[in-house]
Amino acid sequence: MITVNNLVKVFGHLEVLRGISCHIEAKEVVVIIGPSGSGKSTFLRCLNQLEKATSGEIIIDGINVTDPRTDINAVRQEVGMVFQRFNLFPHMTALQNVALAPMKVRKQPRREAEKLAMDLLERVGLQDKIHQYPEKLSGGQQQRVAIARSLAMRPKVMLFDEPTSALDPEMVGEVLEVIKSLAKEGMTMVVVSHEMGFAREVGDRVIFMDEGLIVEEGDPEQLYTNPRHQRTRLFLSKIL
């Protein structure tokens, strides 16, 4: 589903990604971990070209997204993204947040888009919040609306950029539940997250990044319990 070849991203003089290559199968759930500044968020943001790659190649579902001739808006419709800070549209209700893109981008009739939005909000357990504005929702509820908003475009891939790290501890669970249910339905997902329980339960593979490179990757169980590299061991000893 996703193939990355020698991806490099440079900000000014800072080489944030120094040559990333990996392949992610359809229906695979990949969890990326690594210290802050390791480039994991930048890597994720390159996948849907919120950050333009400096060099290298990213192919998603057969489309080369790094090719300047590619219609990036069309690609982004297939690649959902959930942010650490939710980024809901504060001037719109939960329902409007979810229904907007299907209406404006997919040109679905309003009634159809709102029906879809209601179904999705129900699926994330917010059927009684559809007419609330984001400021009236808790962090966990906002993040669930944000997930529903992404799903409304019926993406083939979902990217999660630290989806639970801005949440109060008691709300982490409700958001992870939603992400887990997506994983079980076979959504292809790339998740930047330090939630080890989550990675072990639904992750097919964990990638450890440091200083702009993939240091190590493997089965979650093996990587967490028996990391091969010194740097992975050092990092895990700090977060566990």
Add this chain to the structure above:
Amino acid sequence: MDFRFEVIMRYLPLLLQGMKLTFQLTITAVAIGTIIGLFVSLCRIASFKPAAWMAKGYVDFFRGTPLLVQIFLIHYGFPQLFGMNAFPAYLSGIIALSLNSGAYIAEIFRAGIQSIHRGQMEAARSLGMNYAQAMFYIILPQAFKRCIPPLGNEFIAMLKDSSLVSVIALQELMMSGRIMQGRSYRPFETWVTVAMLYLVMTLTISQFVSYLERVFGKDDHGE
């Protein structure tokens, strides 16, 4: 004390006539200025550099030179350069005030747009919206709300600055005051009345702006 109220009453119709023109000029200039300002602010933040430079040049010129100079340039300068008749004073006045107002309003919109968190644009784009859709549905509605108070200030400033078009013989409130003073030889009664009439207009505008703030602020959700 030498104050004659009947002088005011005699010239009030003349002043009200001028007041009407002042109000018309201001409303028209701010309306056109808002359209110019929106367009120019979008150019200023565009990634297409020539558009951004031209927009900056426009803003720099109209904010950095006196409105009085701009009025003379438009009413007398350009007709001479192109060898044609001057525009009617009303038209020159509208053009000068609109262009001047557009420059200030462009900066108001730019600040408003740039005050919206970057994550809003990213969220919109990651849903597949193009730049224009993200601007129109997500950024501008939020930015516009934040622009209401400074737009109100600009409206009031423009109302007062419109007095400058009296130099091209437009008979707005300022010019009407000069006519009244010339005929009546009563400068105190004249200018105190003119001042009051300006005050009535500016206070009305600020009431209107706080009303707008309440209406739009009522559903001011989030930051």
